[in-house]
Amino acid sequence: MTDRITIRRPDDWHLHLRDGAMLAAVAPHSAGFGRAIIMPNLVPPVVTGAQAAAYRNRILAALPDSAALQPQMTLYLTDATEPADVVAAFRNGIIRAVKLYPAGATTNSASGVTDFDRVQPVLEAMAEAGVTLCVHGEVTDPAVDIFDREAVFIDRVLDPLRRRTPGLRVVMEHVTTSDGVAYARSGGDDLAATITTHHLVINRNAILAGGIRPHYYCLPVAKRESHRLALREAATSGEARFFLGTDSAPHADSAKLQPCGCAGCFTAPNTMSILAQVFEDEGALDRLEAFASLNGAAFYRLPPNDDRITLVRRDRPAAYPARIDAGGETVTVFDPGFPLFWHQED
Ligand code: DOR
Ligand code: ZN
Numbered sequence: 204m205t206d207r208i209t210i211r212r213p214d215d216w217h218l219h220l221r222d223g224a225m226l227a228a229v230a231p232h233s234a235g236f237g238r239a240i241i242m243p244n245l246v247p248p249v250v251t252g253a254q255a256a257a258y259r260n261r262i263l264a265a266l267p268d269s270a271a272l273q274p275q276m277t278l279y280l281t282d283a284t285e286p287a288d289v290v291a292a293f294r295n296g297i298i299r300a301v302k303l304y305p306a307g308a309t310t311n312s313a314s315g316v317t318d319f320d321r322v323q324p325v326l327e328a329m330a331e332a333g334v335t336l337c338v339h340g341e342v343t344d345p346a347v348d349i350f351d352r353e354a355v356f357i358d359r360v361l362d363p364l365r366r367r368t369p370g371l372r373v374v375m376e377h378v379t380t381s382d383g384v385a386y387a388r389s390g391g392d393d394l395a396a397t398i399t400t401h402h403l404v405i406n407r408n409a410i411l412a413g414g415i416r417p418h419y420y421c422l423p424v425a426k427r428e429s430h431r432l433a434l435r436e437a438a439t440s441g442e443a444r445f446f447l448g449t450d451s452a453p454h455a456d457s458a459k460l461q462p463c464g465c466a467g468c469f470t471a472p473n474t475m476s477i478l479a480q481v482f483e484d485e486g487a488l489d490r491l492e493a494f495a496s497l498n499g500a501a502f503y504r505l506p507p508n509d510d511r512i513t514l515v516r517r518d519r520p521a522a523y524p525a526r527i528d529a530g531g532e533t534v535t536v537f538d539p540g541f542p543l544f545w546h547q548e549d
Contacts, residue, residue, distance in 0.1 A: 205488055206516040212271060212508035213475065213495035215239040217337070217376050217397050217448025219467070220262055220274075224530025227265045229453045232471035232527070234270035235547065237508035238500075240337065240448065241274045243302055244311040248279035252292030259297075271510070275299035275503075277337060281314050282321045286328035293334045299503060300335040300374070301325075305360070307343045309422040310452070310466055315339075319364060326364070330371040335503065337374045340383065341423050350407070353423050354382040361386070365394070374502070377402065377450045379423040381433035387444050395502045397448025398438045398494075401468040403481050404539045406431045417459045418535050421452065422466040438494050439487035446499035449474050455532035470537040473523045477537075479514045479545035513548045521546045 218239040220226050233239055241262065243249035249258055255276040262274045277300045278289060284301075292298045303322075304315035316322050329336060340361055341352040365373060375387055375396040387396035401421065406428045409419040419425065437445045451474065452467025459465050470477070475495070482491040500507050520542035526533040 205483075207513060208479070208488055208491065209511050209513045210492035211496035212237040212510050212512050213447065214499050214508065215449050215451070215474075216374070216446055216499040216503075217399070217450045218242065218471070219244070219450070219452040220265075221245070221453060222258070222261065225453060225455075225534075226261060228527055228529035228534065229451075229469070229471060230262060230265040230272075231267055231270070233451070234266050234272050235475075235512065237271050238273045238275050238505070240300060241276055243277045243279035244304065244309075246311055248281075248311065248314050249277070250279050250281060250284065250314075252278070252288060252295065252297045255292065256297050271508075277302045279304070279314065280316055280322060280325065280336075282316060282318055284322065284325050286325045289325055289334060290328050290332045293332055298334075300337050301329060302337045302339070304339045305341065305343050305356075308339050308341045312339070319360065323367070326368045326371055330368050333372065335372040335374060337376050340375050340378070349424055350426055353378070353380050357382060357386045365390070374448075376448060377423060378434065378437075379426050380430045384433045384437045387437075388442075390444070395444045395446065395498075396437075397450075397499075398434050398445055399448065399450045399468075400470045400474045400477050401425070401450075401537055402431065402434050403438055404477060409540070417464040418538070419468065420459075420464060420466055421450070421468045435481065435485055439482055439485040439490055441487075441490040441493045443493075443498045443501060445494065446502065447478070447495045448499075453529070453534045455529065456526065456535055457532055459535070468537045469534050472527070472536050473521070473539070473543060475512070475514060475547050476521050476523070476543040476545045477539045479516075480539075480541065480543060483516075483545075514545045515548055516544050517546055518544070520544055
């Protein structure tokens with residue numbers, strides 16, 4: 204049995220680092236990734252190149268000197284986003300991508316897109332300039348069942364949007380369904396999908412069976428087991444269109460443990476140990492590097508990281524904190540429900 208693998212340093216193509224005391228607490232836990240796409244859903248959101256550049260500086264200040272992480276910034280698409288501003292921020296190297304949140308779909312998405320006709324000129328300018336659109340793919344129509352919102356979004360919003368914007372590079376963020384996997388496979392080289400660590404591990408029973416478990420609640424919400432199995436098959440397939448975006452999304456426990464608790468799983472501290480176990484269980488350790496270190500960089504037209512990390516399987520489970528402190532609050536680390544024998548050395 205393989206008990207040691209060395210892979211190119213992984214990247215995280217979907218990460219929430221927040222701001223202020225929370226940023227200071229969580230950023231060091233992502234320092235071992237080479238690059239990360241940083242989500243712009245702060246309060247207020249990151250909507251200009253100047254805000255993205257300032258946020259990048261705050262992130263760098265929160266990282267230890269030894270950190271490998273190079274933050275890749277995004278702008279938050281609103282009905283008022285100007286095409287020229289997006290293209291200028293991209294050409295100046297300030298942003299790597301633009302994030303589309305349908306208004307009201309998730310945490311801090313109130314400023315998101317309400318009218319897709321209004322943003323069409325921005326999408327066309329992005330297609331022309333080669334700027335990637337990262338999409339939170341859920342409809343917000345209250346009439347649509349929450350477990351169907353990803354599949355309905357593909358039909359109602361994403362497919363029409365892609366058809367009217369040829370050449371637009373799109374990442375379907377955190378796909379959670381076999382429908383999402385199938386749609387990602389139906390596109391060409393300009394379509395890809397990220398998959399989170401936690402959606403490879405939990406299905407909806409983890410949230411709801413035997414008691415309600417807020418630390419497993421995220422958006423898009425975990426679906427039934429057949430969808431989790433489709434995600435594991437896609438992630439471990441080695442196909443270039445699927446890559447890691449953890450969507451590590453820390454919230455204070457005081458905000459999660461509420462009658463109306465926040466969505467998000469904090470997976471930054473143990474993601475690589477969990478992924479190694481998942482890929483081992485699927486007999487696909489030789490494809491972990493493609494998923495975590497190669498495919499995302501290639502989609503974003505970047506070289507893989509130069510250096511490497513080593514994961515070692517030991518008899519003793521890896522120790523990681525159950526929760527971390529963040530400015531007087533605690534943030535619970537995602538519990539995969541199994542011991543983690545893979546330790547990261549670097
Ligand atoms: O679970 C989630 N948490 N999903 C999202 O889309 C947003 C994120 C957050 O920012 O907390
Ligand atoms: Zn997210």
